[in-house]
């Protein structure tokens with residue numbers, strides 16, 4: 001069982017922000033912004049590439065509720081998912097990072113990578 005399934009099952013403790021029957025939001029263990037929350041479906045889906053539109057539909061509403069609950073719905077936030085190896089995905093249970101609570105910078109390519117057009 002993957003680490004986030006264990007969190008869903010309560011085998012690993014988490015700092016829950018918001019929850020319903022299908023989704024869970026909890027604080028990231030190593031926050032990269034003043035607010036850094038992980039949003040996951042309770043069913044196991046490896047990554048964004050595998051997720052159904054039905055799950056994404058529910059996740060959209062849920063993520064909006066999370067943003068409102070933590071008070072960044074008006075100030076702004078970033079919602080991202082890392083997909084696969086090049087995307088930097090480390091945990092293979094679909095999750096969206098909700099980042100906010102301050103101005104975020106933009107920049108992605110790894111220092112070892114090179115642009116090729």
Ligand code: 5GP
Nearest residue numbers: 003014026027028029030082088089090091
């Ligand atoms: P990824 O790189 O896969 O997009 O992001 C995985 C995220 O999960 C990382 O930001 C990491 O800090 C977080 N993480 C990994 N293990 C745990 C855990 O056991 N609990 C919590 N709350 N976050 C975790």
Ligand code: ZN
Nearest residue numbers: 002005044093
């Ligand atoms: Zn899982």
